[in-house]
Amino acid sequence: xxxxxxxxxxxxxxxxxxxxxVRLHVVTGKGGTGKTTVxxxxxxxxxxxxxxVLLMEVEGRQGIARLFDSPPLPYGxxxxxxxxxxPTLPGGEVYALAADAEAALIExxxxxxxxxxxxTALTRLGVVDFATTIAPGLRDVLLTGKAVEATRxxxxxxxxxxxxxxxxxxxxxxxxxxxxxxxxSGLAKVGPIRGHADTVQSVIRSPQTAVHFVTVLEEMxxxxxxxxxxxxxGLAQGGLQLGGIMINMVRPVDLTEEQLRAAAEGTxxxxxxxxxxxxAGIEDRxxxxxSLAAELTEHAREELAQRAQRSRLAEAGQPRYDLPLITDxxxxxxxxxxxxxxxxxxxx
Amino acid sequence: MRAGPxxxxxxxxxxxxxxxxxxxxxxxxxxTTTAAALGLRAAERGRHVVVLTVDPARRxxxxxxxxxxxxxxxxxxxxxxxxxxxxxxxxxxxMKRTFDEIVEAHSDPDRAEQILANPFYQSLxxxxxxxxEYMAMEKLGQLRHSDEWDLIVVDTPPSRSALDFxxxxxxxxxxxxxxxxxxxxxxxxxxxxxxxxxxxxxxxMVTGVITKIIGAQLLRDVQTFVxxxxxxxGGFRERAExxxxxxxxxxxxxxxxxxxxxxxxxxxxxxxxxxxxxxMPLAGLIVNRVHRSPAAHLSAARxxxxxxxxxxxxxxxxxxxxxxxxxxxxxxxxxxxxxxxxEAGVPDLRGTPASAATTSRHPLTATALRLHAERMQxxxxxxxxxxxxxxxxxxxxxxxxxxQPEDVHDLDGLRSVGKELARGVRLS
Numbered sequence: 001x002x003x004x005x006x007x008x009x010x011x012x013x014x015x016x017x018x019x020x021x022v023r024l025h026v027v028t029g030k031g032g033t034g035k036t037t038v039x040x041x042x043x044x045x046x047x048x049x050x051x052x053v054l055l056m057e058v059e060g061r062q063g064i065a066r067l068f069d070s071p072p073l074p075y076g077x078x079x080x081x082x083x084x085x086x087p088t089l090p091g092g093e094v095y096a097l098a099a100d101a102e103a104a105l106i107e108x109x110x111x112x113x114x115x116x117x118x119x120t121a122l123t124r125l126g127v128v129d130f131a132t133t134i135a136p137g138l139r140d141v142l143l144t145g146k147a148v149e150a151t152r153x154x155x156x157x158x159x160x161x162x163x164x165x166x167x168x169x170x171x172x173x174x175x176x177x178x179x180x181x182x183x184x185s186g187l188a189k190v191g192p193i194r195g196h197a198d199t200v201q202s203v204i205r206s207p208q209t210a211v212h213f214v215t216v217l218e219e220m221x222x223x224x225x226x227x228x229x230x231x232x233x234g235l236a237q238g239g240l241q242l243g244g245i246m247i248n249m250v251r252p253v254d255l256t257e258e259q260l261r262a263a264a265e266g267t268x269x270x271x272x273x274x275x276x277x278x279x280a281g282i283e284d285r286x287x288x289x290x291s292l293a294a295e296l297t298e299h300a301r302e303e304l305a306q307r308a309q310r311s312r313l314a315e316a317g318q319p320r321y322d323l324p325l326i327t328d329x330x331x332x333x334x335x336x337x338x339x340x341x342x343x344x345x346x347x348x
Numbered sequence: 349m350r351a352g353p354x355x356x357x358x359x360x361x362x363x364x365x366x367x368x369x370x371x372x373x374x375x376x377x378x379x380t381t382t383a384a385a386l387g388l389r390a391a392e393r394g395r396h397v398v399v400l401t402v403d404p405a406r407r408x409x410x411x412x413x414x415x416x417x418x419x420x421x422x423x424x425x426x427x428x429x430x431x432x433x434x435x436x437x438x439x440x441x442x443m444k445r446t447f448d449e450i451v452e453a454h455s456d457p458d459r460a461e462q463i464l465a466n467p468f469y470q471s472l473x474x475x476x477x478x479x480x481e482y483m484a485m486e487k488l489g490q491l492r493h494s495d496e497w498d499l500i501v502v503d504t505p506p507s508r509s510a511l512d513f514x515x516x517x518x519x520x521x522x523x524x525x526x527x528x529x530x531x532x533x534x535x536x537x538x539x540x541x542x543x544x545x546x547x548x549x550x551x552x553m554v555t556g557v558i559t560k561i562i563g564a565q566l567l568r569d570v571q572t573f574v575x576x577x578x579x580x581x582g583g584f585r586e587r588a589e590x591x592x593x594x595x596x597x598x599x600x601x602x603x604x605x606x607x608x609x610x611x612x613x614x615x616x617x618x619x620x621x622x623x624x625x626x627x628m629p630l631a632g633l634i635v636n637r638v639h640r641s642p643a644a645h646l647s648a649a650r651x652x653x654x655x656x657x658x659x660x661x662x663x664x665x666x667x668x669x670x671x672x673x674x675x676x677x678x679x680x681x682x683x684x685x686x687x688x689x690x691e692a693g694v695p696d697l698r699g700t701p702a703s704a705a706t707t708s709r710h711p712l713t714a715t716a717l718r719l720h721a722e723r724m725q726x727x728x729x730x731x732x733x734x735x736x737x738x739x740x741x742x743x744x745x746x747x748x749x750x751x752q753p754e755d756v757h758d759l760d761g762l763r764s765v766g767k768e769l770a771r772g773v774r775l776s
Binding site: 030032066137218219220269272275276280281291293301302 | 709
């Protein structure tokens with residue numbers, strides 16, 4: 001298997017990671033950037049070396065089930081993957097949870113008021129939906145509350161999960177989502193929800209939590225990342241910790257600098273290309289050199305545009321990690337490759 | 349071989365009966381850009397167009413070269429619509445202001461003030477999950493009724509799922525008009541007590557639990573809000589139903605936007621099914637960011653084989669992340685990169701490994717052939733995905749827009765997207 005291919009040291013090497021001490025990893029990103037995939041890869045990377053990690057989604061999309069090619073997740077924590085074992089350490093485990101506000105509310109009622117039966121009846125009456133509707137933010141505080149509960153859960157004198165990774169709402173909503181405990185606190189000035197919100201807030205705004213951004217090297221996603229970073233930085237005064245920027249779908253560049261410039265300017269030597277095609281034994285070469293040159297030009301322009309986006313991301317001042325483009329359909333092997341890239345660069 | 353018919357964009361845009369175009373699809377597929385490109389093209393072909401975006405990231409503003417958009421349609425500078433007798437305006441939805449305007453328009457000043465000051469109203473109007481969608485529909489209705497524009501292009505809110513957009517308005521109106529909220533708030537209204545007699549212990553339990561969950565003070569805010577808002581309730585449902593009917597009317601055309609990726613096409617598929625079960629007029633599917641090759645006659649396999657003839661070194665084109673059998677040496681380098689600090693943490697993906705460059709003849713051609721093979725494989729995957737979509741939805745017209753090497757961020761870029769959309773023929 002690939003991870004035994006001489007690089008297993010990567011998995012066992014005792015070393016500091018960039019997010020030592022962080023136990024709740026919140027992963028956000030613009031739609032289409034591969035947020036769920038990166039969250040999954042991060043969970044696997046964190047689980048390496050015999051650790052137990054919970055990967056949790058909050059938007060009811062069953063994205064995790066699709067990622068791990070498993071049937072839809074119930075409201076319950078279920079093991080979906082193992083991190084690679086090494087000769088000296090057992091493989092870690094990744095559990096998954098599709099969190100749901102109603103179920104979380106019933107759990108909450110049961111925990112604090114012993115009201116499970118009432119809770120179930122209330123769901124039927126639509127009361128739960130009603131309550132989460134008239135208290136905007138209640139839904140979000142229940143979901144973040146669930147993540148906080150899992151982060152702090154103890155069993156047999158030790159923490160139950162070594163880390164929790166949350167596949168959070170997209171960048172456009174993340175500020176509100178994470179600040180919701182404050183919004184609810186402002187709305188419900190007294191009462192149990194207020195107390196609950198305060199607890200949630202104290203964990204979210206602590207060094208135990210970090211918010212990572214997933215982006216690709218395109219203008220709009222990069223802009224949203226920068227906006228999101230700026231927004232959260234505003235909340236950082238309250239203790240919210242910004243995490244890393246995960247640059248997804250990075251393509252390797254096969255051209256030398258010189259070729260890249262020439263290709264971008266459209267001044268590649270087509271005669272040289274054609275000679276090469278001839279040497280490669282391609283007979284029907286009519287127009288081929290020109291077409292390939294056009295493809296190279298597009299590729300080079302893309303690369304230069306991506307470099308410009310990369311330097312914009314540098315302005316955010318947060319650590320950045322590159323995740324390679326997986327050209328095949330994303331499967332477990334692809335996820336492991338992304339996980340290895342994250343570990344390799346110190347993200348986990 | 350193509351399964352679906354071609355989407356004739358210009359015919360849709362030119363038809364004076366087309367009054368509303370709704371662009372929908374999952375996040376990140378280029379809805380906003382498509383809406384802007386369609387609006388610009390229609391305007392430059394002589395329509396009086398307003399583009400309504402509900403995206404808080406101001407992406408439309410960026411791509412239309414505007415520094416800001418607010419709740420009023422603003423003319424788009426640089427649109428060459430006048431020559432054709434058309435015009436182009438754009439606006440970004442301010443949902444709170446739209447909500448406030450409805451309140452102000454439908455109640456006397458005192459009551460309006462009371463509502464606007466209510467803490468529950470304030471959070472409802474700025475953060476209720478369905479408010480944005482609801483207000484988008486409201487604004488669409490207003491623009492349509494004003495009759496100032498003969499074509500409205502709407503970019504739907506960035507919902508978690510494309511379907512939220514259709515459901516949210518009804519959800520909000522059902523909620524505001526709901527029985528539960530009336531029962532709960534009954535004690536504050538005249539006549540409420542008579543109603544209460546029928547609601548027995550269950551009611552007390554319900555209020556009790558809700559008080560536990562949200563606190564008595566919030567419940568009181570809700571009660572005063574409902575009392576003040578009471579006269580508008582019926583109106584809310586009516587308006588939601590009106591806009592819903594507007595969407596079903598023949599002048600409306602839905603365009604589902606996707607990219608040739610499994611998730612986006614799956615969402616598109618759900619959306620298409622939903623539109624048809626709700627009898628909403630679907631005009632077609634637009635697939636953005638499609639990859640094609642100008643040298644499609646050279647297959648991926650032949651291209652790779654030719655590259656190997658020139659450059660028989662295995663693994664030279666692989667990513668430094670690839671931890672496969674060939675990846676060891678590169679990984680070593682990589683770890684050092686990381687140790688050098690965050691700036692050096694950006695892996696150096698440039699340059700062919702030196703060993704490969706020295707052993708290969710015609711390295712440029714070999715690279716070109718490899719890139720070509722990659723592109724052919726990508727194009728093939730995309731085509732398969734599109735074909736499986738067409739197979740399950742054979743009558744839906746489709747149009748493709750090729751991936752652009754750079755992002756669209758000005759009117760020229762939008763114009764060329766519009767041109768591609770209008771090509772109407774699928775490029776397979």
